[in-house]
Amino acid sequence: MAKYLRVIKGILTQFDEWYAEHVPREENTTEDALSQLASSEIEKYPRSIYFQVLKTPTVHANGQAEVANRIILDGLKNRVERSRNTWVDELLPILWAYHTTYKVITEATPFMLTYRAEVVVPLEITHGSPRIEAYEPETNNEGMRLTLDLIDEVRDETNARNAEHQQRASLYCNRRVKERIFQQGDFVLRKIEASGVRERGKLALNWEGPYKVQKTLGWGFYKLETMNGDEVPCTWHASNLNVHYV
Structure with missing residues (x-):
């Protein structure tokens, strides 16, 4: 805007006479904001854009999206087993089947939870139904x-x-899970599958580190630091940590 204002002032010098009409501020709030921006020394401000590259996720999903994606991918694999290039044509039928399939946990279909009605399948239209x-x-x-x-x-x-099912599943899992507790200053290893700092494979290592427990946050979550004292991004659950014996 500053460069634009200088161009306009240069053009005005070529006219013998010109006038400016005043418009009340309450009638042109947008133009008033632009005029204030144009009259400011905007070029003095830095034009750099600062960004940060996050190598590890800061928010961990609950897994529901991953489960839905896995079901859709399994359906696509079954439909396009011979030709992988036709997956786009098969995507809509797979999504239709997913949205109209009865779920054991919810005792309903996703279509039912959206419209409170059962979907009309194409077979009913072609062959008729009551x-x-x-x-x-x-x-x-x-x-x-x-x-x-x-x-x-x-x-x-x-x-x-759904809450009742999760409670039963949690009780079933808790009976078989041995709680893993770390103290501040303990040395631990981090699961590579969760950290994603190295390539994964059948023959790759499962753990990387060691790290040092910097702080305990409760509910099985910990803050870690490297052996040089640098803080590790994110919090890490005990299920992704293991004891490192020095």
Whole structure:
């Protein structure tokens, strides 16, 4: 904007006469902001863009997206086993099958949790079914509006079943998990699969380090530091750590 203002001032010197019309500030707030920016010495400010490269993830997902992606990939592998280049054509049928498949945990399909109605599969349209034969547009639209008003009830029931299943799974897992506790100053190894600092493979090492426990944060999470005293990014759970015997 500063360069633009200098160009405009240079052009104005070529005219014998010119005038500026004042517009109230409350009527052109955008132009007022631009004028303040143009009149400032913007060139004095640095034009560098600072960024930081994160080699390790700062947020760890709960695994639900990974599970959904794995199911979709498994379906694609079964459909495009011979020709890998046709996966784009098979993606929509796989997504349709995933959204209309009954889930044991939620006792519903993803389509049901979105619209509170069972999906009409193509086979019902081609071969006919009672609900296709009894279909009336006006009645169906009114019923869908009433159904969407009650969608929260279905989702609440699904969340309750999901929470109950997670609680049972947690109790089952906790009975078989031996708690791993570290103290500040202990030497530990970090799982390469979680850190991602080295290439993984069948013959690669499973652990890397050693590191030193810098701080205990509770609930099995720890802050680590290298042997030189440099802090390791992120917090690390005890499930990704192992004892290092010096």
